[in-house]
Amino acid sequence: METAAPRQHLLGDFSGNQDLTVMTRNVFKEYRMGEETIHALKDVSVTIATGEYVSIMGPSGSGKTTLFNVVGGLLKPTSGAVFIDEVDVAQLDANELAWLRCRKIGYIFQSYNIIKVMSALENVTLPMLFAGVPPDEALDRGVDILRRVGLGDRMLHTPKELSGGQQQRVAIARAFANRPAIILADEPTANLDLKTGEEIIHLMKEMNREQGVTVICSTHDHKMLDISDRIIWMEDGAVKRIARRDEVEIQIDVLQEH
Amino acid sequence: MSAQWKIGQLKLSLALVVRMAFSSLKIRLSRTTLTVLTIATSTAFLIYVLTLEKSGDKAETENWYLMMGLCLLVAAAGVLNTMLMSVTQRYREIGTMKCLGALDSFVLYSVLFESALVGLAGSVLGVVAGLLVAIALGFAEFGGQVFARMSFDAITWKLLGTFLVGMLLTTLGAAVPAWIAARMPPMEAMRGEK
Numbered sequence: 247m248e249t250a251a252p253r254q255h256l257l258g259d260f261s262g263n264q265d266l267t268v269m270t271r272n273v274f275k276e277y278r279m280g281e282e283t284i285h286a287l288k289d290v291s292v293t294i295a296t297g298e299y300v301s302i303m304g305p306s307g308s309g310k311t312t313l314f315n316v317v318g319g320l321l322k323p324t325s326g327a328v329f330i331d332e333v334d335v336a337q338l339d340a341n342e343l344a345w346l347r348c349r350k351i352g353y354i355f356q357s358y359n360i361i362k363v364m365s366a367l368e369n370v371t372l373p374m375l376f377a378g379v380p381p382d383e384a385l386d387r388g389v390d391i392l393r394r395v396g397l398g399d400r401m402l403h404t405p406k407e408l409s410g411g412q413q414q415r416v417a418i419a420r421a422f423a424n425r426p427a428i429i430l431a432d433e434p435t436a437n438l439d440l441k442t443g444e445e446i447i448h449l450m451k452e453m454n455r456e457q458g459v460t461v462i463c464s465t466h467d468h469k470m471l472d473i474s475d476r477i478i479w480m481e482d483g484a485v486k487r488i489a490r491r492d493e494v495e496i497q498i499d500v501l502q503e504h
Numbered sequence: 505m506s507a508q509w510k511i512g513q514l515k516l517s518l519a520l521v522v523r524m525a526f527s528s529l530k531i532r533l534s535r536t537t538l539t540v541l542t543i544a545t546s547t548a549f550l551i552y553v554l555t556l557e558k559s560g561d562k563a564e565t566e567n568w569y570l571m572m573g574l575c576l577l578v579a580a581a582g583v584l585n586t587m588l589m590s591v592t593q594r595y596r597e598i599g600t601m602k603c604l605g606a607l608d609s610f611v612l613y614s615v616l617f618e619s620a621l622v623g624l625a626g627s628v629l630g631v632v633a634g635l636l637v638a639i640a641l642g643f644a645e646f647g648g649q650v651f652a653r654m655s656f657d658a659i660t661w662k663l664l665g666t667f668l669v670g671m672l673l674t675t676l677g678a679a680v681p682a683w684i685a686a687r688m689p690p691m692e693a694m695r696g697e698k
Binding site: 315318320321331333338340341342344345346347348349350353355359361362363364372373375376377378420424427 | 509511512513514515517520527528531596597600601602603604605606607608610689690691
């Protein structure tokens with residue numbers, strides 16, 4: 247695989263000898279809204295290594311969610327390519343995309359998106375059933391994962407009976423259910439209070455470490471920076487800056503001197 | 505750097521389709537009951553008119569047919585409306601399921617099977633109710649003779665036909681909502697609003 251990548255995007259890039267999980271190459275995404283063309287992504291090229299915890303920061307409308315959808319195989323870019331490991335997402339048909347979403351990607355949403363009419367356990371087993379795991383095994387694994395996220399005593403509760411933080415734990419358990427390669431979390435703490443948000447961040451970090459899963463997380467939450475390996479800043483549909491955590495700490499110090 | 509895995513294919517689990525349809529009906533039980541009754545009423549009416557058909561004069565019978573047609577149309581519109589509501593209310597849920605790996609065909613068959621169950625319950629109920637009403641009215645008119653005057657052969661066909669019409673109506677009414685649900689982009693799950 248060729249290694250020549252656009253210049254500034256490689257600032258603060260991974261060390262080089264790690265496996266790649268996600269790579270986007272010159273991705274553009276345009277929407278038409280009436281007469282206007284909206285450039286949601288402009289030449290986004292990022293590489294993310296296996297097991298990395300990457301935070302994407304940027305104001306609303308900066309293209310974070312669009313980038314997520316493109317990486318998650320939910321949205322086709324106008325031009326450019328997206329690779330998950332070595333698989334070119336654009337080449338996949340509908341069934342293969344469903345397989346990718348089911349087996350390789352775990353989604354965590356801002357508003358949890360726990361299926362209201364199902365218990366915590368049913369929510370966690372659903373992606374396994376989609377993947378063709380036998381129901382008994384899915385149940386066993388579901389119980390294990392829910393215990394792991396600290397909901398061992400609430401498995402049969404429906405979302406109505408769970409707090410926001412607990413629902414997000416269910417969502418995390420569900421996202422990890424099929425042992426994915428990538429977790430895509432779209433502002434997972436935005437609807438939570440500070441303390442609960444912090445617990446969720448730490449849970450995600452623990453799961454990231456334990457399972458070696460790549461986590462890509464969009465956030466406004468500066469506490470996220472502390473546990474991220476790298477941070478990608480987006481602005482106006484483009485990558486503005488990529489930095490490793492240690493580089494960011496220097497930056498914050500400089501700012502604080504003023 | 506090499507991928508340790510190959511892209512696979514997902515298989516549609518019919519057991520899961522059945523489970524999903526049943527649970528969806530159970531959760532919206534009051535609405536389900538209402539739709540079942542809509543179907544039941546129109547099929548009962550159909551049975552009643554069919555068994556009546558030979559007794560009235562020609563002009564009156566034609567009138568009945570017109571009303572019956574309208575009645576069936578209303579029932580189909582009822583199913584369309586109910587299933588459309590059921591689907592649009594679940595936009596985020598369906599989007600989420602697609603993010604978790606639900607196939608388009610899974611969503612399509614779940615919605616179709618859900619309404620097929622409604623159609624089945626409604627048609628059976630309607631056929632039985634319509635037949636009972638027709639027999640009761642016949643009994644009032646002819647007394648004990650009613651059974652002698654009934655042709656079981658003809659009635660069996662009418663029952664079967666009515667039942668099929670009931671099923672057909674529900675399937676037709678559900679086709680468009682099912683297609684809309686199946687085509688829904690998974691991104692819908694990402695929308696912020698509740």
